[in-house]
Amino acid sequence: MNLKELVGEKAAEYVKDGMVVGLGTGSTAYYMVEAIGRRVKEGLDIVGVTTSNRTKEQAEGLGIPLKSVDEVDRIDLTIDGADEISKDFQGIKGGGAAHLFEKIVADNSDKVIWIVDDSKMVETLGAFPLPVEVIPYGSQQLFRTFEQKGYKPAFRKTESNEKLVTDAGHYIIDLHMEVIEEPHSLATWLDSLTGVVEHGLFLDSVNTVIVGGENGVEILEAR
Numbered sequence: 472m473n474l475k476e477l478v479g480e481k482a483a484e485y486v487k488d489g490m491v492v493g494l495g496t497g498s499t500a501y502y503m504v505e506a507i508g509r510r511v512k513e514g515l516d517i518v519g520v521t522t523s524n525r526t527k528e529q530a531e532g533l534g535i536p537l538k539s540v541d542e543v544d545r546i547d548l549t550i551d552g553a554d555e556i557s558k559d560f561q562g563i564k565g566g567g568a569a570h571l572f573e574k575i576v577a578d579n580s581d582k583v584i585w586i587v588d589d590s591k592m593v594e595t596l597g598a599f600p601l602p603v604e605v606i607p608y609g610s611q612q613l614f615r616t617f618e619q620k621g622y623k624p625a626f627r628k629t630e631s632n633e634k635l636v637t638d639a640g641h642y643i644i645d646l647h648m649e650v651i652e653e654p655h656s657l658a659t660w661l662d663s664l665t666g667v668v669e670h671g672l673f674l675d676s677v678n679t680v681i682v683g684g685e686n687g688v689e690i691l692e693a694r
C-alpha cells in the first residue's frame with residue numbers, strides 16, 4: 472500500500488453513519504473516496520459533497536449518495552489532500568486547481584482533516600507555487616501586479632499549452648514565492664484584489680492532519 476492509500480484509508484475511518492461528508496480532490500483524496508465508496512457498498516449511510524467534477528464522477532461511479540454544497544445545512548466532516556503544511560498547520564492547496572470549491576466546502580464544515588505524505592510537511596510555506604484563481608477578464612493586469620511584486624507568476628497551462636480553465640471557469644496564476652513569511656498578510660492582500668476569486672492559502676482551516684511516512688500513520692491535532 473502506498474502512503475497516499477494508507478492515509479486515505481485511515482481518514483475514511485473517521486466517517487460515521489448519518490454524516491454529511493466533504494470529499495476533497497487530488498491523488499490522495501482519490502484513495503479516501505475509494506475507501507468511503509467501499510464502506511457505502513457495505514451499508515454506510517452518508518451524503519457526500521464533492522469539491523470538483525473529477526471527485527463527483529468518481530463518487531457517482533462508486534454509488535456514494537451526493538448533494539451539492541447548497542443543498543445541505545452543514546457539512547460534518549471534510550477530508551482533503553494538501554500541497555504543503557507548515558509547522559503551525561497553515562496550508563497551500565490547489566495543485567489540482569480545485570481550491571475554490573475546496574475552500575467553500577471546508578469553510579462550511581464542522582471538522583476538516585487533511586491527508587498527506589510526510590514530504591508535504593514543511594518548516595515554512597512557499598516552495599510549492601501558490602495558486603491564485605482569477606477571473607479571465609483583467610487577468611493579465613493581475614499577472615503584471617504579481618510580477619511587479621517579484622512573485623514570479625505563471626499562468627497554469629494544460630498539456631496542449633492552453634491556459635487551464637477551472638471547474639468554475641476561471642484561470643489560475645501560480646506564484647513562485649519560494650518562502651511565504653507572513654501568510655496571513657499575503658492572504659489579506661490577495662483577498663483585496665479585484666478579479667482574484669480565491670487563492671490557495673488555507674489558514675486556520677484544518678483540525679486534524681493525517682501524515683503517512685515510512686513508520687506508518689501519524690495523527691496531528693492542529694486545533
Ligand SMILES: O=C[C@H](O)[C@H](O)[C@H](O)COP(=O)(O)O
Pocket residue numbers: 495496497498499500551552553554564565566567568569570573
Ligand atoms: O486542487 C487540488 C487540491 O487542493 C489537492 O488536495 C492538493 O493539490 C493535493 O493533491 P495531491 O493529493 O494529488 O498531492
